[in-house]
């Protein structure tokens with residue numbers, strides 16, 4: 001694949017390829033996953049995180065997994081996060097992790113989720129670590145915000161949240177989050193899930209305009225903001241806000257996913273903007289990689305073409 005393939009315009013074939021991604025054999029998906037995940041094991045993530053840190057990046061680590069249906073799975077995810085925190089401390093790496101609500105038991109009940117994330121946060125607080133509570137499909141937003149409110153009350157600055165600019169409700173959510181008199185750390189994203197027009201903006205420009213309005217609300221409200229994007233328009237919007245009020249630079253960092261727009265990431269570092277890279281790992285990589293490929297039609301096309309190649313030709 002040419003290095004700049006992702007920058008070429010999307011064709012109808014690319015869109016078709018993206019919609020056919022679920023048909024691609026897992027072996028091919030596994031190879032494509034290498035771009036987006038550190039590996040299946042915690043050690044892979046620690047190794048990748050150490051490399052990124054030595055190049056001047058901040059890092060957040062994420063054990064992949066979502067939508068669990070049993071308490072055993074919640075306990076296993078909790079244990080893995082506790083081990084992750086301990087390993088990060090032992091290796092003297094940055095103590096910053098991300099967890100998904102439905103991986104931590106949100107679908108089994110809000111109290112289940114509060115309990116599991118509290119266990120992680122107790123350890124996090126003892127080590128001086130930070131835990132980001134992420135955001136998933138729209139049906140989970142109310143529950144996620146309620147669980148976050150409970151965790152924020154108990155653990156303060158050790159816990160953060162994610163909000164999605166594509167949802168119509170998010171501006172109001174942002175105002176409510178800054179209105180609470182407590183430290184606030186928000187990752188602002190566009191939102192990766194497909195949501196209906198009744199509840200979500202569908203137009204890219206409108207999503208971007210909402211993003212920049214919400215970013216202003218958060219900065220003016222005193223929040224620390226992880227400006228999570230690979231979109232130059234939003235990065236320029238951030239830079240305009242920083243020119244307007246240079247002190248906001250203390251209140252933000254850019255956040256980017258492993259394997260996405262690395263040239264932009266390097267550019268931002270050269271401009272001295274702090275950048276945090278999201279380093280996911282684990283056996284549950286499949287759903288994560290499908291979502292990433294759907295966002296990248298050129299790679300989706302590559303995956304579809306890979307189906308018709310001999311396995312050993314596919315590198």
Ligand SMILES: Cc1cc2nc3c(=O)[nH]c(=O)nc-3n(C[C@H](O)[C@H](O)[C@H](O)COP(=O)(O)OP(=O)(O)OC[C@H]3O[C@@H](n4cnc5c(N)ncnc54)[C@H](O)[C@@H]3O)c2cc1C
Nearest residue numbers: 134135189190191192228229230231255256257278292296
């Ligand atoms: C650190 C981080 C954490 C996130 N956490 C969440 C979360 O908790 N909940 C949630 O709903 N969403 C999350 N997201 C995903 C987010 O919602 C967006 O879907 C994603 O960031 C793509 O949007 P964008 O702002 O980069 O803009 P886009 O317009 O989608 O992308 C801008 C440009 O980046 C490039 N690009 C984007 N994606 C890819 C890709 N996969 N491969 C190659 N190039 C690509 C393309 O060139 C594209 O033109 C997270 C994103 C980041 C960076």
